Amino acid sequence: MRQPPKTRSQISIFKASLCVGVGLSALMAAPVSAANAQEEEAEEAPRRLNAVVVEATRREGTTVQDVPVSVTAFDAALLEDTGVARLNDIEQIAPSIRVSQTESAASGTSIAIRGIGTGSNNPGFEPAVGVAIDGVYRTRTGIALSELPELAxxxxxxxxxxxxxxxxxxxxxxxINTAKPQFDPNAYxxxxxxxxxxxxxEASTTGGITENLAGRFDIxxxxxxxxxDDxxxxxxxxxxxxxLMRGQLLWENNDNASFRLIGDYGQTNEDCCIGVNLVQGPTAAAVSLASSFAGLQGFVNDDPDELKVxxxxxxDISDDVEEWGVSGEYKNRFGTMNFTSVTAYRDWxxxxxxxxDFSGIDRAYRDGTxxxxxxxxxxxxxxxTMGNVDWLxxxxxxxxELQYTDTIQTGTQANxxxxxxSAGATANPLAPSGFQLTGSVPGIPSLFVTLPNGAPALRIAPGVPAGLAPFLIPGLxxxxxxxSDDYQVTTNAAALFTHNEVFLxxxxxxxxxxxxxxxxxxLEYDIFSSAPTCDFFFTPNGQSVLAQLSAIGATQLALLACNPAINSEYNGTDSDSFDETQVTGTAKLAYEFTPDFMSYISYARGFKSGGYNLDRSGFDSVLFGGDGAQPSDLQFDAETVDSYELGWKTTFNAIDATLNGALFYQQVSDFQENFFTGTNFxxxxxxxESYGLxxxxxxxxxxxxTLQAGYAYTKAEREDDVLTPRGDGTFELLARxxxxxxxxxEHVVTASGTYLYDFTPDLRGLFHLNARYNSEHIxxxxxxxxxxxxxxxxxGGRIGLQAADGSWEFSIFGENITDEYYNLSAFVVPEQTGTIAVYPGLPTMYGAEFKVNF
Structure with missing residues (x-):
């Protein structure tokens, strides 16, 4: 049995693999003869995708080709050519990843890998795909969306x-790994x-401060x-x-010890994010009429690609962020053992x-959420390393400590x-104008009248005497x-982990x-809503009104007047807590067929903890058939994933090429999703289950x-229909x-090409093109x-001129240069049955950049 080498720098740890399957063996049977790329080779050919030195396994000096891990790595050159300036941009070059955004860039962005992600604008959800920046985990996807400095x-x-x-x-x-401080002076x-x-x-400067201390500052x-356009x-x-403003200090005492300190501050002040109308439902006439009373348009009748709303x-339409953070990474070697400590604090x-209401009507709004x-x-x-084991x-x-303050309030035209x-829903040949509930529209009769005993009765019910006084429901x-519904969730998470490679x-x-x-x-919450309509429904007359509306199949009118998002029934303070313990892990076999072809088979179990839906509309309402508000109404279960994978890594050194792949199958239990039912979440x-290639x-x-390409076939589907109870013994279908x-x-293809051409000994040209193809999807x-x-x-693309000595660079770039229209997501507009809006993707963006290095 091979003994591990005495020094870690002399080994590519994963130079071993297992090939499984006749078809896979045949696919990779082409002759290959060179050793896998080492770190020094990556320096000679820094633009080759799979020669990038990776930190995926926390082992030194390993490249993509060395590790039996499904990892795609991008070096600084490709990231700069592609124009990656924030997390959203990465999907342009990584086919298995999907970044989507809804009503808030800060809290409504989610990432999916292999079809599995957490899609919700509710901060109670943790991400299924984690984001780590310089080794520090960001607890929410939105917290990772800030501007990024120069990337490594x-x-x-x-x-x-x-x-x-x-x-x-x-x-x-x-x-995401950012550029470190350098001891040699440099600035741009x-x-x-x-x-x-x-x-x-953008500006950056770095250099040595003392013999052992270097600094870097980015802005x-x-x-x-x-x-x-509104x-x-x-x-x-x-x-x-x-x-973004970011400072770093790097202390290196000797070959064994180092300490990297990072501090940053960032701000975002944006009028974001809004959806445009796609389909107008039956309530569109009411929206348009109410908006016209204020001299406004209710909807824009243009196609969504006109980008008008x-x-x-x-x-106010705003999405503002202020954040700061500090982290320290300490590394040292004690004897033959490598020790790493990463400490971080972030305030976001x-x-x-x-x-x-996503329309010209002033129905409802958020202000200061x-x-x-x-x-x-x-x-x-x-x-x-110990014997034939490399252990970690x-x-x-x-x-x-997460605090969420929500502020959904009713506007001037809520009633x-x-x-x-109500008038449109109750109109009939005998009463063409229909009937109203709160009395805000002159000339339209009320739906209810007052009986001699003071009780309400449906005007349209048989046997109700004519000429009775109107009975009006209190308005908003x-x-x-x-x-200011206030929720506070404190999470304490602790884990012990180990990862060991055994050289058999x-x-x-x-x-x-x-x-x-x-x-x-x-969880602790203190919530209060001022909602006279909801308060009324708890009175004897209100109970009678609810029963009569239910009898004519008009319960939705009551929900319209008392939406779960503002239902005062839930007012109060309460708390809840839970804890859970889970064991997860991985098992893998890897075999090296030749120095240039390795394969592996693996199993891994993943876990994402449960949590709380921080939305009062998640409570059960007594008014509408539930058992009343309880903190447990907001709790959801943990998500677990069992993942199976067969992968391979191949190097064709004769033609300077690589081809890596993986077949995967994932079973996701208790997948966490947040559905809008039309009135509440x-x-x-x-x-x-998710599987693919x-x-x-x-x-x-x-x-x-340099040419690079990627392909992902992903089939990710629910095993059963997703249903939710309506409160009357029936269920509503949310997803099939x-x-x-x-x-x-199902199909995603990415491709990029970069060509560097020396026009003269002092002048170089850069030509870059990248593309991402997405098959149809909902x-x-x-x-x-x-x-x-x-x-x-x-x-997207970039064309540039560079000084051969790297002193300057000028380039022009374009994103979505064919001006392709697509939807980032779609949704049914709240309280507007049948009305659908979409969040459109970015139109064509182009510009020019000039960079000077000192």
């Missing part, structure tokens, strides 16, 4: 993670400008106007306005305003809208509704990893030209079993068949 590399790890580092994740990890300034009044200013400002005002929505001019605060997230994390890792043990602790919808005033022979390696997870969550745990390839056919999950194309379960995305491709 990005790694996309597919499948459950947790036995190597950080927080456990059920679907994968995006690991970069400016850019483009369409939609876009501009960027970046990026802004552009919005690309969606026809009821002069606002341009969905703009960008972001600022009609909103209430008096309501987001505030947003929103026109929640806020999220505050304060997180402390501590991680320790210790690793060494670690511990992780996280304390998170007008209710009455117009401007500013009624939630008055020169070619065969076994990997065994395990993680013991402990999660504790405490419900958290549903369901079972999902992934391919990554790269080739350098001639000097200066066997249906592909939202925003997950934009949401509620709008399947209506707001689906057809197949489309997004193409």
């Amino acid at each position: 590399g990005v790694e996309v790890l597919r499948g459950p993670q947790g036995t190597l580092f950080g927080r456990n994740t059920s679907a994968g990890v995006v690991s 300034i970069e400016v850019g400008a483009g369409n939609y009044s876009m501009y960027t200013v 970046r400002k990026r802004a552009r106007d919005g690309y969606i 026809v009821n005002s002069d606002r341009d929505l969905n703009n960008l306005d972001r600022f 009609a909103l209430s001019p008096n309501r 605060q987001a505030t947003r305003g929103q026109d929640v 806020g999220i505050k997230d304060k997180v402390f994390t501590q991680e320790f890792r210790l690793q060494d 043990v670690g511990a992780f602790f996280m304390n998170e 007008l809208y209710t009455d117009l919808v 005033g401007d500013g009624d509704g939630q008055n 022979t020169d070619k065969l390696t076994a990997t065994l990893g395990a993680r013991l997870n402990y999660e504790e969550k405490d 419900r958290v549903i745990n369901s079972d999902v 992934e391919l990554d390839s790269s080739i350098q056919p001639v000097a200066g030209l 079993g066997g249906e592909q999950l939202t925003l997950i194309p 934009a949401s379960a509620a709008t399947a068949g209506i707001a689906d995305n057809d197949a489309f491709a997004l193409i």
Whole structure:
């Protein structure tokens, strides 16, 4: 049996693999003769995708080709050519990843890998795909969306993670590594400008401070106007306005010890995010009529690709973030053991305003909704070799204090809208104008009248005497509704983990990893809503009105007047808590067929803890058939994933090419989803399966030209129908079993090409093109068949001139240069049955950049 080498720098740890399957063997039977790329080879050919040195396994000096892990890694050159400036941009070059955004960039962005992600704008949900920046886990996807400084590399790890580092994740990890301080002095300034009044200013400086201490400082400002026009005002929505300031210190005492300290501060001040109308439902007439009373448009009748919307001019559309953080990474070697400690604290605060009726009517809005997230994390890792075992043990602790303050309130036309919808729903040949509930529309009779005993009765009911006085339901005033519903969730998470490679022979390696997870969550809430209509329904007359509306099948009118989002029945304070312990892990066999072809087979179990739906509409209502508000109504179960994979890594050194792939199958139990039922949000745990094929390839056919491509076939579907009780003994279908999950194309192809050409000894040209093809897919379960995305491709590019000595560079770039229209997501507009809106993707963006290095 082969003994491990005495020094870690002399080994590529995963030089072993197992080939399984006749078909796979035949596919990889082409002759290959060179050793896998080492770190020094990566320096000679830095643009080759699979020669990038990765940190996925926390072992030194390993490249993508060395590790039996489904990982795609991107070096700094490709990231710069592609224009990756934030997390959203990564999907352009990684086929297995999907980044989607809804009503808030800060709290409504989610990431999916292999079809599994957490799609919700509710901060009570943790991400299925974790994001780590310089080894520090970001607790929510939105917290990872800030501007990024100069990058050293990005790694996309597919499948459950947790036995190597950080927080456990059920679907994968995006690991972002930024440029470190350098002891050699260096600085640059970069400016850019483009369409939609876009501009960027970026500067960085680094260098040695003392013999053992180096520093780095980065500053970046990026802004552009919005690309969606509000026809009821002069606002341009969905703009960008972001600022980042970041400082680092790197201390290196000797070859063994180092300490990297990072501090950053960032701001985002944007008028984001808004959806545009796609389909108008039966209530559209009421919206348009009410808006016209204020001299406004209710909807824009243009196609969505016109990027126009009609909103209430008096309501704020904002998505603002202020954040800061500090982290310290200490490394040292004690004897032959490598020790790493990562300590971090982050303070993130987001505030947003929103026109929640997505129309020109002033029905409802958010003003000052806020999220505050304060997180402390501590991680320790210790690793060494012992005999034929390369072992790693670690511990992780996280304390998170999350506060969410929601402020859904009713506007100046809340009663007008209710009455117009009621009139339309009750209109008939004998009463063409219909009937209203609150009396806000002159000339329309009330639906109820007052009997001699003072009780209400349906005017249209048989036997009710004519000429009785109207009976009106109390209405909602401007500013009624939630008055700062406050939720606080404290999470304490602790874990012990180990990851061990056992060299069974020169070619065969076994990997065994395990993680013991402990999660504790405490919920406290203090919620209050001013809602006269809801209060009325608890009176004897209100109970009579509810019963009579139910008798004529008009319960939806009562829900319209007393939406669960503002139902005062839930007012009060309460608390709840739970804890859970889970054991997860991985087992893997890898075999090296030749120095250039290895294969592996693996099993991994992932875990994402349960939590609380931070939304009062998640409570059960006594008024509408439930058993009353209880904290347990908001709790949802943990999500677990069992993942099986067969993968391979191949190098064709004769033609300077690589071809890697993986077949995978994942069984997801209690998949966490947040569904909008038309009146409220419900958290549903369901079972999902995901399976498919992934391919990554790269080739350098001639000097200066690098071609890269990726393909992902993903089938991700629920096993059964997703149902929710209506409260009357029946169930509502929210999503069909066997249906592909939202925003997950079955086929994705990515491709990029970069060509560097020397015009003269002092002048070099850069030509870069990248593309992502997505097959057709649904934009949401509620709008399947209506707001689906057809197949489309997004193409970007960059052309530049560079000084051969690297002193300057000028380039022009474009994103979505064919101006392809697509939907980021779709949704049924609240309280507007049949009305559908969509969040459109970015139109064509282009500009020019000039960079000077010193």
